[in-house]
Amino acid sequence: MRQRARPSDRAGGPEGDRPAGASAGGEPAPAAPGARGEDAGGRRVVPSPAEEPAAPVPSGAPAWTHLDAAGRAQMVDTSGKAVTVREAVARGRVRMAPTTLARLRAGDVPKGDVWAVARVAGILAAKETGRLIPLCHPLPLDAVAVDFRLTQDAVEIQATVRTAARTGVEMEALTAVAVAALTLVDMCKALDKGMVVEGIRLVRKTGGRSGDYWRAGEPPWEAVGEPVRPEATRAEGGGSR
Numbered sequence: 001m002r003q004r005a006r007p008s009d010r011a012g013g014p015e016g017d018r019p020a021g022a023s024a025g026g027e028p029a030p031a032a033p034g035a036r037g038e039d040a041g042g043r044r045v046v047p048s049p050a051e052e053p054a055a056p057v058p059s060g061a062p063a064w065t066h067l068d069a070a071g072r073a074q075m076v077d078t079s080g081k082a083v084t085v086r087e088a089v090a091r092g093r094v095r096m097a098p099t100t101l102a103r104l105r106a107g108d109v110p111k112g113d114v115w116a117v118a119r120v121a122g123i124l125a126a127k128e129t130g131r132l133i134p135l136c137h138p139l140p141l142d143a144v145a146v147d148f149r150l151t152q153d154a155v156e157i158q159a160t161v162r163t164a165a166r167t168g169v170e171m172e173a174l175t176a177v178a179v180a181a182l183t184l185v186d187m188c189k190a191l192d193k194g195m196v197v198e199g200i201r202l203v204r205k206t207g208g209r210s211g212d213y214w215r216a217g218e219p220p221w222e223a224v225g226e227p228v229r230p231e232a233t234r235a236e237g238g239g240s241r
Contacts, residue, residue, distance in 0.1 A: 075135050078166040086207035087162045090173035091218070092200035093154040094184045100192040101150060105229075114187045115148060115228055118157075122146035122180030126161050126172040133175070139165050141172065146180050151225035157181055158203075158221055168208050174200060 103109055111117075123144045130138030143162040148155055159176035161169040181197045188195065205213045 075137070076167075078137065081166040081209065083164055083166055084207045085162070085164050086168045087160065087205065088168060088170040088173040088202065089158065089160045089204040090170070090177045090201065091156065091158045091203050092177040092181050093151075093156050093198055094181050095154040095196045095198060096188065097192050097194065098153065100188055100195070101153070101155070103191055104155065104188070105150065109188060110190055111187045114184060117187060118148070118180045118183040119146045121183035122157070122159055122176040125179030126159065126169075126176040129172045129175045133171055136171050137165075137167050139163050139167070139169060139172065141169065144172070144176060146176055147221070148180075148228050149221070149225040150228065155184055156224050157184075168205055170202050170205050174202060 104114060107113075123146060125132070126144045127141060130136045141161060141163050143160070145160045147158050149158075150156070157177050157180050159173045159180065161172040161176065163169050163172075177200050178197070181200070185195050185197065201215065202213070203215050203218050
């Protein structure tokens, strides 16, 4: 009697003899979920940032000195650094409407002497930087100067800060510019609601272990716009009431 062929013979041998990845019908078996970066529905799975390896830190890259070994914020210990003369210059601007600038040029601002108030505000802000910026060191400042110049559509601001200390005064100069700019906005907001504070940046810093820094492309201060004329301050009569 002729023997009937077994199903395993017609399928090409026992199930254990199938090529790896082939189904019972000879078709490739579907990949297990996640085998090709896909979930059970075939959608691509993107690993979360926590699962991806951290990018290597470039050789010679500066360390984050405001973080300790556990990643917690800390105030940098500067006790081992030498006391040297340090200076920083920062700039920024307040962009405003031409009519507002015309009123400033004429000293015709309802709140009075805009320049004196903004200048004093910038100086006070530089002195208070250690209280405003959490990890800044309170420093004994030897000099703070805040100046203004007028362009076609903005008031340019420059602050220069100097000290003899163990750390620099870059933040003090930047803070002076920022607060002087905000004070200008406060003094002129009745005339112009569309003023914009912008471009606050460090222009120069000297002294300290990291050496000197000069921002490329910055023109000399005297070449920026025009100075605020003494008559624009209305020192005797103040602004219009």
